[in-house]
Amino acid sequence: xxxxxxxxxxxxxxxxxxxxxxxLGGFGSGSIDTGSDGxxxxxxxxxxxxxxxxxxxxxxxxxxxxxxxxxxxxxxxxVQDGSVQVWSRGR
Numbered sequence: 001x002x003x004x005x006x007x008x009x010x011x012x013x014x015x016x017x018x019x020x021x022x023x024l025g026g027f028g029s030g031s032i033d034t035g036s037d038g039x040x041x042x043x044x045x046x047x048x049x050x051x052x053x054x055x056x057x058x059x060x061x062x063x064x065x066x067x068x069x070x071x072x073x074x075x076x077x078x079v080q081d082g083s084v085q086v087w088s089r090g091r
Contacts, residue, residue: 008087016045016054052076 007019018041023034043054046066054064065076074087 006085010045014044014046016043018043056062056087 003025004021006021009015009017009019011017017084025032041056043056044065045052045054045064046061047053050066050068052064052067053061055061063079066079067077068075070086072089074089076085076087077083078085
């Protein structure tokens with residue numbers, strides 16, 4: 001089994017920052033943990049209805065994902081490929 005963890009910050013003033021990611025997995029009697037990648041991507045964000053749109057370093061605004069909420073979690077369905085991610089609020 002393999003799982004990934006991504007950390008993302010969406011601030012109330014419209015800043016989106018990627019804070020890093022890691023992969024974890026287990027197989028038989030072994031396991032793997034890649035540790036955390038530092039992240040660093042920044043963008044501006046806003047919503048238009050149920051659409052999250054972003055602008056990277058002053059680029060034109062582009063649709064990133066449709067969003068909704070389920071059981072207190074943020075659900076993003078990415079426009080580019082239709083993939084779905086469920087995000088939990090950090091502590």
